[in-house]
Amino acid sequence: MNWYEKNARDLPFRQTKDPYKIWICEIVFQQTRINQGLNHYNNFIKRFPDVKTLATAEENEVLLYWKGLGYYSRAINIHKAAQQIMNDYKGVFPSHYEDILTLKGIGKYTAAAIASICFNGKIPAVDGNFYRVLSRVFADDFDISGSKAFTYFSELAHLILPDNVGDFNQAMMDLGSEICKPKNPVCIECPLQEDCLAFSTNKISDFPVKTKKVKMENLDLKYYFVHRKGQFLIQQRKDDFIWKKLFEFPISISIDLEPFVKGVKVINHKLTHKNLQIEIADVEVNSEIVWNNLIRENKYIITDREGSHEKSFPKPLESYIQNTLKD
DNA sequence: AAATCGGGGCA
DNA sequence: TGCCCAGATTT
Numbered sequence: 001m002n003w004y005e006k007n008a009r010d011l012p013f014r015q016t017k018d019p020y021k022i023w024i025c026e027i028v029f030q031q032t033r034i035n036q037g038l039n040h041y042n043n044f045i046k047r048f049p050d051v052k053t054l055a056t057a058e059e060n061e062v063l064l065y066w067k068g069l070g071y072y073s074r075a076i077n078i079h080k081a082a083q084q085i086m087n088d089y090k091g092v093f094p095s096h097y098e099d100i101l102t103l104k105g106i107g108k109y110t111a112a113a114i115a116s117i118c119f120n121g122k123i124p125a126v127d128g129n130f131y132r133v134l135s136r137v138f139a140d141d142f143d144i145s146g147s148k149a150f151t152y153f154s155e156l157a158h159l160i161l162p163d164n165v166g167d168f169n170q171a172m173m174d175l176g177s178e179i180c181k182p183k184n185p186v187c188i189e190c191p192l193q194e195d196c197l198a199f200s201t202n203k204i205s206d207f208p209v210k211t212k213k214v215k216m217e218n219l220d221l222k223y224y225f226v227h228r229k230g231q232f233l234i235q236q237r238k239d240d241f242i243w244k245k246l247f248e249f250p251i252s253i254s255i256d257l258e259p260f261v262k263g264v265k266v267i268n269h270k271l272t273h274k275n276l277q278i279e280i281a282d283v284e285v286n287s288e289i290v291w292n293n294l295i296r297e298n299k300y301i302i303t304d305r306e307g308s309h310e311k312s313f314p315k316p317l318e319s320y321i322q323n324t325l326k327d
Numbered sequence: 328a329a330a331t332c333g334g335g336g337c338a
Numbered sequence: 339t340g341c342c343c344a345g346a347t348t349t
Contacts, residue, residue, distance in 0.1 A: 029344040036335055036343085070333025073347075107346045127344055147328055150345095173344055182342055183338065212329085214340075242332070271333060315334070 001162055003191035004171030007178070009034070012042060014170075019093040019118040020051055023081075026110045027074050034177070040069050051091055055082035060312070063245055067312040072244040077105025095119040108150060117166040124157035125169040126150055129176025135208035136180060139197035145212035214273065221278045223249035223317075224257060225324070226294065228285040233300040234311065242271065247311040249280065250300055255293060257283045269316040278316055282324075 008014065011034065013025040024044060028037045044065050048054040054062070059079050066075035081103040085093060094100050095118070100111040108126075115121030124130065131144040134156050142152050162168050179190045187199050198204045226233045226249070234247045260283045267278040285291045295302060303311065305325045313321065 026344060031332090031343050031345060032334080033336070033343055068334075070335090071345090073332070074345095077346080105346065109345060113344070125344075128342075129344075170344090177344085210341095216340095244332080273331075274333095 001164070001167065001171060004167060004174060007174065008170070009174055009178070012038070012045075017118045019095075019114055021045060022114050022117050023093070023106070023110070024048075024078070026113050027078050027105060028069070030074065030110070031071065032069065037069060040065070051082050051085050051093065054079065055086045059245070063312040064310065067246075068315060068318070072246060072312075073239070074105055076239065076244060080104040081106065093118075097121055097123055113169060116169050120166065122161065122165050124154055124161060124165065125172075126154050126157060127173070129173050129180070130157060131208050132182065133172055133176050133180045133192075136185075136198040136204060137192055137196045139201060139203060139207065141207070141209045143211050144208045145210045217274050219274050219276050221251075221276060223251065223278065223280045224253055224283050225249050225280050225320070226253065226257065226283045226285060226300075228288075228291045230325075231302050231304045233294065234303055234308075235300050242274070243314045245312075246314050247301070248314065248317055253294070254297065255290060257281075257285075260285055260287075260290075265320070267316050267320065276316070280320060 013021050016022070025041055028041045028044065047065055048057060048062070057079070059076065062079045063072065063075050066072060069075075084103055085091060088102075089099070094103075095115070097111050097115040100106055100114050101108070106114075110125075112121070112123040113125040116123055116125060130153055131149060134140065134153055135142065135144065138156065140156070142149060144153075175190075175192075179186050180192075185204060187193055187196070187204065190196065190199075193199055196204075198207050224233075233250055235250055237243050237246050237248055239245050262282045262284055265280045265282065267276075267280065269276040269278060285294070294300070305321075308321055308325075
């Protein structure tokens with residue numbers, strides 16, 4: 001706690017206890033490093049400054065502000081949760097852990113973080129930082145990849161919980177992020193060095209123990225970039241796979257477009273568990289009759305460069321659009 | 328209990 | 339190239 005008092009990171013959500021802002025920041029920074037999400041957080045708060053603004057916004061606009069952040073179900077859930085707060089809690093953010101937990105997209109960690117930071121709740125917000133710091137300090141080889149890890153390290157955390165749990169939770173985050181890092185931790189500057197069992201036995205790199213292994217999968221996507229006079233066709237994805245509800249080019253077209261294909265661009269894109277190979281056929285429709293037939297299907301959305309700025313595209317498609325239409 | 332969901336930084 | 343990050347939800 002003394003270390004945190006002197007070394008707390010200066011972050012935009014550190015000067016507030018507004019549960020709305022803390023909530024948004026917790027969701028934005030799930031599985032996301034601070035530098036990566038900072039602009040998204042600031043832009044999001046500027047456009048949606050409170051629960052009501054968010055609840056009454058269009059889902060697609062919420063997704064637009066999430067563009068490029070990844071894990072898009074977070075944006076969909078954050079929007080639903082805002083409506084939950086309006087309907088079930090009269091627009092007032094719930095203050096009890098169990099009530100916060102009922103909100104879409106808020107799990108045990110986030111509920112604990114909000115309850116402790118905003119409402120003086122006495123619940124440790126156990127995340128990856130907790131796993132790492134506690135497993136090292138106690139040289140505890142409990143496997144953090146199992147589903148029992150959360151309960152185990154929560155109970156461990158309760159043993160060392162001070163009065164101000166909100167600051168304690170944030171202190172653990174900063175310590176885990178700045179000092180007790182996954183690789184090359186800065187033990188020389190660590191306030192817990194004398195108490196750290198892993199350090200004193202020179203076994204820092206043995207903790208935390210994580211057994212789960214990652215397997216990669218290959219996935220091919222074939223798109224048609226169908227355009228005419230600066231306009232092009234897009235559609236919206238479902239919410240059951242990657243890139244939930246983001247916009248993309250048509251996958252298949254009923255009309256034979258092969259005569260119009262000018263070339264095919266291949267993009268390789270890495271996801272956490274997938275290697276994507278994306279083929280984009282450049283289809284310039286130079287026949288107005290064919291173009292009108294495509295439009296008449298009423299199956300695709302027609303947009304252009306300006307319109308595409310108002311839609312959320314997956315990262316590789318966003319890059320493709322920018323490169324293709326830059327002139 | 329295990330699988331799934333993005334994107335970026337880093338060694 | 340593989341691992342990790344202010345995890346939650348679905349299967």
